[in-house]
Amino acid sequence: MEALVIQTLNGVSLASILILTSLGLAVIFGMLGVVNLAHGELFMLGAYAVATMSKLGLSPWWGLLVAPIVVGAIGMLIERTIIRRLYHRPIDTLLATWGVSIVIRQVVRLIYGTGHMSSTSLMVGSTTVFGYEYPTYRLFVILVTVLVVLLTFFLYFKTTFGLKIRLVISNRSMARALGINTSKTDMWAFGIASALGGLAGAIMSPLVTIDPEMGLAFLAKGFIVVIVGGIGSLYGVIAGGAVIGGGEAAISFLLRPVVAQIIIVLLAVVIIRVRPKGITG
Amino acid sequence: MLQIENLHKRFGGLTVMDGLNINVAEGETRCIIGPNGTGKTTLFNLITGKIKPDSGAIKIGGRNVVSRRVYEIARLGVSRKFQSPTIFGDLTVEDNLIIAATGRRNFTDLILSRRHGAESRIEEILEKLEFGEFRNDRSGDLSHGQRQWLEIGMVLLNEPDLILLDEPTAGMTLAETARTADLIRQVLHGKTTLVIEHDIAFVRRLEAPVTVLFRGKVMCEGSFEDIAEDEQVRRIYLGENP
Amino acid sequence: MINNVLYKQPKFWVLGILFLALCAFPQVTSGYQTSLLAKFLVFGIFALSLDLIWGYSGIVNFGHAIFFGAGAYAMGIALKYLPFAGATYFAVIFAILVPMLIGILLGYFLFYGRVGGVFFGVVTLALTGVVQSIIIISSDLTGGMNGLFDFAPPKLGIPGLIEFDLYSPTVAYYTVLAAAIGCYLLARYIVNSDFGRVIQAIREDEDRVEYLGYNVPFLKVVIFAIACGMAGFSGALYVPLGFISPDLLSIERSAVVLVWVAVGGRGTLIGAFVGTLAVSYMQTFLSDQFVVLWLLFIGVLAILVILIWPTGIVGFAKRYSLRSIFPFKQS
Ligand SMILES: Nc1ncnc2c1ncn2[C@@H]1O[C@H](COP(=O)(O)OP(=O)(O)OP(=O)(O)O)[C@@H](O)[C@H]1O
C-alpha cells in the first residue's frame, strides 16, 4: 500500500515536472509553428538563476522570481533577432534555434565553468499524505504546476491577450487585418513561453544536477511529451505529461532508471506510429 | 466509372456531404458547380482518399475505395489538379512532368530511371502546352496561367482513368481561360473527367453536362442550358455571378 | 567521346587536377597530414549522407551521429568477434547493415506515422540520448564509457596473399579516398535518377507527390536507409583513424555535421565535402583547450549560415561565375 501511494505520488510529480517543462514548448509551437530547440537551455538558465542567487548570498526564492523575468527577456531577444526572420522556414528555424542552444550552453560554460553548480533546496522536510511521508518540495512542485497550468489557461482563454493569440493562431492575416500587431503578439508569446521554461528550470533546480548539459535531457523529454500528447495543444501537454511521467514512474519502479528512460522514448516512438496525432488528437 | 452513393461527411457541426449521389459514366466530362463553400473541393478530397467519409460509398471502376490510402487511389487511375496550382516550384518544368509520368512505376523503375516510353508522351505534352522553351526553367518562375497548365499537363501524364480538375481556370485572364477550355476539350476528350468551375463562360464553352451541388446534395443535373433555365439554380448560384 | 568532353569542358580539367593532387597528397606530406585528411574525408562521406536526406529529401536529422557511431561500433564488434582472415569485409558490411536497419525501423515508425519535418528532427534528437545510454549500459559488448579497443586490426587485400594494414596512414588514406569518390558517385547517381527527382519533390510537397501515386513513406524510408547505411560506412572507415567511444554519437557530433553541410551548401552533394574540409581545417587551428570557444563558434556559425547564407559555399560559388569549377547542376 505504501509503495502504491508513494509510486502514485512519484508519477504525479514526474508528470508535473514534464508538464511544466513542456508547456512553453507547446505554446511556441501552437502559436508560431516554431520548434524551439533552445528551450532546454532556457530551462537551464532558469536553474542557473536560482544557483546564482544563492551564490550571491540571497535567498534562492529570489531566483524563482528572477528566472522567468530574465529568461523571458532573453527569449524576446531571441525572437526579435533570429526567430522572426525565419517564420515560414520551419526546418531552418530548427537549425537556428539549435545554434542558439549551443551558444547559450557555451556562454554558460565560459561564465560558470564546465562543472556543475551546487543546488540549494528551497524547502526541506516531508509532509504526511494519506498517512505516508512524502518530500514537501515535490508536493510544492505539483502545486506550482497546477497553478501555472491554470494561469496559462486563464491567460489563453480569458484575457484580451489570449484572445489575440488565439486569433493569430487561427488566422494570422485576418488578425492583422483586424489591426492586431502580430509581430508584437509573436514577441510576447515567445517571451512568455520562454519565461515558462525559465520558471520550470528554477523550480526544478533543487531536484537535479545543475550543469550546462542539463537542458538537453529536458528538451528531449519535453518534445516527447508534446508529440505524444498531441502537437500544439495545451490539453495535449497535460495528457502527454501524464502518460510519459506516469509511465516512467511505473517502469522505474520495476527497472533501472536508465532502462526506464530508454523504454519511454521507444514507447513514445511506437505511440506516434499508432496515433500520429497524439493521444488527444 | 465513378459512382458516389449516399455520401455523408461532417466537420464538427458542419454537414458538408448530406447523402450525395453522383454517377459519372466512362468517358464523360462532367462539370460541377455550386456556391462557395458547398463542399466541391471536399468532394475531391473524399474521392482521392485525403479525407474519409462518415458513411456512404465511392466506387471507382466498381471498386469501393473508401478505405484506401491516397496513393493507392491514385494508382487506381485517379489524378487530381488542385484549386491553386500545386507544382514542385524548385524543380524544372521537365522534372515536374517526369515525376508525374512515372507516378505508378515501381521502385526498381524509379532508381534505374526506366520510363517505359514516357519520354514521347512528355514531349507531346511539352509541345501541346507550348512549353518547349521553358523545359529547363524552374517551374516556380512560370506565370500563374502557365503553372495551371503545367499542372494540367502533369495530370494528363499521370495516365489517369479519372481526372479531377478543381477550378482549372481560377486566376486566369479571359484569353487564358478560353485556351484552357479548348485544351481540356481537346486533350481530355474521351477521358472521364470531373471539372469544378465557377466561371460560367467556361462552363458554357466546355459543353458538358452540369451537376449543381448545394448543401451537400445534388440539386439538379442537366445540360448547361437546362441548368441556366432552372429557377432555383438561378436564385442560389447564377444570381451571384450574372 | 571522353576525349571530346575533356577538351571542351574546363571543369573536367579542374576535376582531373584535383584528383591527381588528392592521389599525390600522401607522397608529398607527412603521415600526420595524411591521416588528418583521411579523417576529414571520412567526415565528408558522413556529411554527404546527411545531405542526401536533408538537402534532397527535406528530412532533417539531429541525431545523424547515431548512425555514424553505430557503424563504428558494428565494425569494432565484428572485428572483435569474427576471428578469421578477411573479417574486415564482413565487418564493413555489418557496419552498413546495422545502421540501415536502425534507420528502417525508425523510418517505419516515424514516416509511416506521418511524423515529418521538424518533429522528425526532434525525435532523432531524443533518440541520441537513448542510443548513447544503450551503448553505455551494454558495456560487455561495447566497452561502455571506456570505449571499444580490443579488436583485431582491420586489414584489406586478399587474406594470406597480400594484405594491407588499415592502420597505415597511406593505406587508410587511399581506401578512404576511393570510398569517398565511390559514395559521391553513388549519391550523384541517386539524386539524378527518377527516384532522386521524386525525393526532391517530396521535400517540396509530399502530399502532392502522394496524389501522383507514389508511396511517400516507403520512398522516405528507402532514402533514409540509404543515408543511414552510408553514415554507418563512414563510421566503419573512421575505426582505423580514431577511437570508438560513446562520444562518437554525441549531440555535438550531430550538430557539427549539420553545420558542415550547411556551410558547404545544402542539396549540392559536393558541398558536403567542401563544408566539412573548410570547417574541419579551421578547427585544427584552434587548440584543444578552446573546445568551449570552438563549439560557441559552431553555434554562431549555424545561426549565421541559416540567417544570411542559406546556400553555403557551393551555392555562392555557383552564383558568382565559378560555375565552371563546380561542374554540378543545382538540384
Ligand atoms: N478539413 C476540414 N475541416 C473542417 N472544415 C472543412 C475542412 N475542409 C473543408 N471544410 C469546410 O467545408 C466547407 C466546404 O469547403 P470546400 O472547400 O469543399 O468548398 P468549395 O465548394 O470547394 O468552395 P470554393 O468554391 O470556395 O472552392 C467549407 O465551409 C470549409 O470551411
Ligand SMILES: [Mg+2]
Ligand atoms: Mg474549392
